[in-house]
Amino acid sequence: xxxxxxxxxxxxxxxxxxxxxxxxxxxxxxxxxxxxxxxxxxxxxxxxxxxxxxxxxxxxxxxxxxxxxxxxxxxxxxxxxxxxxxxxxxxxxxxxxxxxxxxxxxxxxxxxxxxxxxxxxxxxxxxxxxxxxxxxxxxxxxxxxxxxxxxxxxxxxxxxxxxxxxxxxxxxxxxxxxxxxxxxxxxxxxxxxxxxxxxxxxxxxxxxxxxxxxxxxxxxxxxxxxxxxxxxxxxxxxxxxxxxxxxxxxxxxxxxxxxxxxxxxxxxxxxxxxxxxxxxxxxxxxxxxxxxxxxxxxxxxxxxxxxxxxxxx
Amino acid sequence: xxxxxxxxxxxxxxxxxxxxxxxxxxxxxxxxxxxxxxxxxxxxxxxxxxxxxxxxxxxxxxxxxxxxxxxxxxxxxxxxxxxxxxxxxxxxxxxxxxxxxxxxxxxxxxxxxxxxxxxxxxxxxxxxxxxxxxxxxxxxxxxxxxxxxxxxxxxxxxxxxxxxxxxxxxxxxxxxxxxxxxxxxxxxxxxxxxxxxxxxxxxxxxxxxxxxxxxxxxxxxxxxxxxxxxxxxxxxxxxxxxxxxxxxxxxxxxxxxxxxxxxxxxxxxxxxxxxxxxxxxxxxxxxxxxxxxxxxxxxxxxxxxxxxxxxxx
Numbered sequence: 001x002x003x004x005x006x007x008x009x010x011x012x013x014x015x016x017x018x019x020x021x022x023x024x025x026x027x028x029x030x031x032x033x034x035x036x037x038x039x040x041x042x043x044x045x046x047x048x049x050x051x052x053x054x055x056x057x058x059x060x061x062x063x064x065x066x067x068x069x070x071x072x073x074x075x076x077x078x079x080x081x082x083x084x085x086x087x088x089x090x091x092x093x094x095x096x097x098x099x100x101x102x103x104x105x106x107x108x109x110x111x112x113x114x115x116x117x118x119x120x121x122x123x124x125x126x127x128x129x130x131x132x133x134x135x136x137x138x139x140x141x142x143x144x145x146x147x148x149x150x151x152x153x154x155x156x157x158x159x160x161x162x163x164x165x166x167x168x169x170x171x172x173x174x175x176x177x178x179x180x181x182x183x184x185x186x187x188x189x190x191x192x193x194x195x196x197x198x199x200x201x202x203x204x205x206x207x208x209x210x211x212x213x214x215x216x217x218x219x220x221x222x223x224x225x226x227x228x229x230x231x232x233x234x235x236x237x238x239x240x241x242x243x244x245x246x247x248x249x250x251x252x253x254x255x256x257x258x259x260x261x262x263x264x265x266x267x268x269x270x271x272x273x274x275x276x277x278x279x280x281x282x283x284x285x286x287x288x289x290x291x292x293x294x295x296x297x298x299x300x301x302x303x304x305x306x307x308x309x310x311x312x313x
Numbered sequence: 314x315x316x317x318x319x320x321x322x323x324x325x326x327x328x329x330x331x332x333x334x335x336x337x338x339x340x341x342x343x344x345x346x347x348x349x350x351x352x353x354x355x356x357x358x359x360x361x362x363x364x365x366x367x368x369x370x371x372x373x374x375x376x377x378x379x380x381x382x383x384x385x386x387x388x389x390x391x392x393x394x395x396x397x398x399x400x401x402x403x404x405x406x407x408x409x410x411x412x413x414x415x416x417x418x419x420x421x422x423x424x425x426x427x428x429x430x431x432x433x434x435x436x437x438x439x440x441x442x443x444x445x446x447x448x449x450x451x452x453x454x455x456x457x458x459x460x461x462x463x464x465x466x467x468x469x470x471x472x473x474x475x476x477x478x479x480x481x482x483x484x485x486x487x488x489x490x491x492x493x494x495x496x497x498x499x500x501x502x503x504x505x506x507x508x509x510x511x512x513x514x515x516x517x518x519x520x521x522x523x524x525x526x527x528x529x530x531x532x533x534x535x536x537x538x539x540x541x542x543x544x545x546x547x548x549x550x551x552x553x554x555x556x557x558x559x560x561x562x563x564x565x566x567x568x569x570x571x572x573x574x575x576x577x578x579x580x581x582x583x584x585x586x587x588x589x590x591x592x593x594x595x596x597x598x599x600x601x602x603x604x605x606x607x608x609x610x611x612x613x614x615x616x617x618x619x620x621x622x623x624x625x626x
Contacts, residue, residue: 023518153525155518163525194507200544203513204520205336205468211524212466212476231513 002081003312006113007036010105010307012091013098015141015262017151018226018233019206025098025152027145027303028173033099034088034310035066035106037114044082045070052089057103062134065100066107069131073111076127077118083111092296094181096262098142104131105146105307113309121147121307122159129157136184142262149306151214165211167302168219174255174269174280176246179294182239187263190235199231223256223270233260240264241293246284253283274299315394316625319426320349323418323620325404326411328454328575330464331539331546332519338411338465340458340616341486346412347401347623348379348419350427357395358383365402370416375447378413379420382444386424389440390431396424405609407494409575411455417444418459418620426622434460434620435472442470449497455575462619464527478524480615481532487568487582487593489559492607495552500576503548512544536569536583546573553577554606559597566596587612 011032017024040046045067050057061067066087074082085107091099108124108131128143140162144152150164195203206228213221237243240260246267247258254276255269269284271277277299285297324345330337353359358380360372374380379400387395398420404412421437421444441456453475457465463477508516519541526534550556553573559580560571567589568582582597584590590612598610 020517020521022514023521153518153521155522163522165525191510193510195510195513197504197506197508197544200508200513200516201335204333204517205466207517207521208333208336208466208524209468209476211521211528212478215524215528231510 001116002039003114003116005036005038006110006312007034007310008106008110008113008307009034009310010102010109010146011149011303012102013142013145014096014268015098016232016260018257018259019203019210019229021229021232022139022141023154023207025141025145025154027149027306028175028300029303030300031090031097031298033091033102033106035103035110036086037070037083037107037110039114040082040084042082043074043080045074046082046084048084048086050087050089053093056093057089065131065135066103068134069104069127070107070111072127072130073108073119073124077115079115083114092177094183095177096182096260096264096266097177098146098262100135101128101132101142101146104128105143107131109307109309113312117309125159125162145306147306149303151302153211165214166217168214168217168222170219170272171222171302172271172274172277173300173302174250174271174277174284175261175266175298175300176281176284176288177266177296178241178288179296180241180265182263182265184263187236187239190239191232192235195231203229203231219270219272220256226259226270227257229259236260236264240267242287242291243267246287249283249287250280253280255280314429315352316427316429318349318351319423319625320347320623321419321423321426321620322347322623323415323422323459324462324616325415326455326458327409327581328411329545329573331570331572332516332523332542334542334545335452335454336467336520338454338458338467340462340619341488341613342616343613344403344410344611346404346415346419348416348423349399350383350396350420350423352427353395353397355395356387356393358387359395359397361397361399363400363402366406369406370402378444378448379416381447382417382440383420383424385440385443386421386432386437390428392428396427405490407496408490409495409573409577409579410490411459411575413448414441414445414455414459417441418456420444422620422622426625430622438472438475458619460619462616464615466524478527479530481527481530481535483532483585484535484615485584485587485590486613486615487563487584487590487597488574488579488611488613489594489597489601490579490609491554491601492609493554493578495576495578497576500549500552503552504545505548508544516542516544532583532585533569539572539583540570542572549573549577553580555600555604556580559600562596562600563593566593568593
């Protein structure tokens with residue numbers, strides 16, 4: 001069964017979630033990328049259009065995360081058909097919001113839907129990872145939460161090494177994205193190769209406290225644990241404009257904590273209600289405005305279900 | 314109110330619990346130390362007797378963990394009276410079973426009971442830490458679980474930084490203590506000062522997986538996560554006789570995992586039933602016997618309630 005057209009959405013996501021470097025991810029309700037696919041008689045993937053990227057994304061299907069993921073799903077399905085793919089980017093690139101992952105996930109889900117949804121979301125993970133690998137690396141930090149939703153614990157690249165953790169009901173997020181690019185490669189290059197054992201103890205303690213607090217629904221401890229990273233943030237702080245000032249401003253506006261989203265520069269403030277998240281996002285935007293830094297403030301929640309099919313015709 | 318005599322028990326405990334170096338502790342149902350105290354008109358603590366230590370523990374009250382903890386409780390109570398203290402050691406010294414902590418905790422609980430139990434177990438924590446500090450260091454890795462029971466997450470020395478985690482119903486432990494001493498100071502000296510960042514990621518992932526699995530009651534994952542320490546055990550392995558062979562033997566006998574208890578040399582195998590734990594303990598004992606290493610095998614469970622008053626008269 002081949003449909004005429006399928007459209008899917010995959011949400012933005014935050015790697016690390018503060019103290020959980022390379023092991024935790026969190027999917028946001030919004031923003032997210034949308035992919036529309038239509039069948040072709042010829043095999044493989046052609047990119048019909050990409051909108052919203054300012055022309056920055058590669059149009060070569062072999063180098064575009066959405067096209068690579070779409071092609072992997074075609075291979076999984078073993079179909080002789082191909083697809084024509086249109087990508088609507090709503091995520092800024094290199095902003096710490098899992099842009100390439102959202103495109104890959106949306107494409108994988110859309111192709112699956114086009115062919116009648118023979119695969120489950122977990123079964124699409126390898127294809128999404130292929131897409132992410134084409135531009136960033138074979139890691140599920142963003143692909144995992146964008147595909148599955150929620151807050152995910154990631155200890156490997158197999159689906160059984162990705163676990164969803166409980167999400168406190170009152171967890172709201174205020175995001176602010178300054179309009180500067182921090183390529184993940186640059187954010188990785190500043191990290192220390194070696195870490196003092198005492199810091200390891202503090203970091204494992206923070207992660208354990210975070211998981212425990214998620215299960216207990218204790219948002220204040222969740223926030224404190226997220227923020228208690230003393231390894232990654234100090235190494236990257238200089239790449240994030242006004243980080244200390246932004247944390248102070250967010251907390252004055254009612255936030256419980258502020259962390260770097262993934263490799264940055266997007267910052268995520270943890271809040272306990274929608275009105276607080278709205279107020280905190282506005283306050284963060286104003287601080288960047290006053291410093292002459294163009295920015296996009298947002299407030300959102302944790303995505304419950306991850307990627308989804310929007311329409312099939 | 315002052316009673317004539319109070320007797321209290323505090324259980325053995327295991328620091329680290331595998332991957333949770335310096336942040337996790339686990340109390341066993343047995344063995345444990347027993348302390349008996351009687352009131353004196355003079356202030357301070359005198360040691361009436363110590364049994365079961367082979368004469369190795371200091372008789373100077375200022376250097377004995379039980380006496381120091383007892384004295385701290387007297388100070389907390391603000392009483393002009395003192396106590397005479399008898400310590401029955403059932404734990405081997407320097408064996409990785411929290412010997413000094415069990416003595417300190419039993420003494421603190423006994424003194425509190427002698428004076429009518431004005432303090433709660435959590436309120437006794439600082440006194441227990443004082444006792445532990447007299448011989449080992451001001452850290453709650455063993456004092457916390459011995460006092461409170463269960464599996465504890467320890468992220469600081471205040472009582473609100475010690476949290477009990479869920480314990481799977483089917484968690485049983487097989488212990489074997491070879492009759493060699495591994496002083497904690499020596500076991501600490503062999504640890505690396507610096508750790509590769511990649512190892513940090515693996516270790517935080519293991520700890521997060523362990524806490525998640527404890528909440529889900531997933532003993533197999535608990536066991537696998539405990540055992541997936543790639544930092545502390547490799548550095549200490551050479552101090553533990555026949556570690557690799559013991560792990561293999563324990564698993565052949567049905568154990569799910571084997572870890573070093575605290576700084577060793579006691580080894581703890583994770584099992585899913587009492588008969589399996591009994592069989593595994595026996596198998597581990599036989600392996601040491603065949604190598605000519607005197608040893609004490611035991612099988613037990615996780616202590617539910619920690620320290621307890623045995624008798625007050």
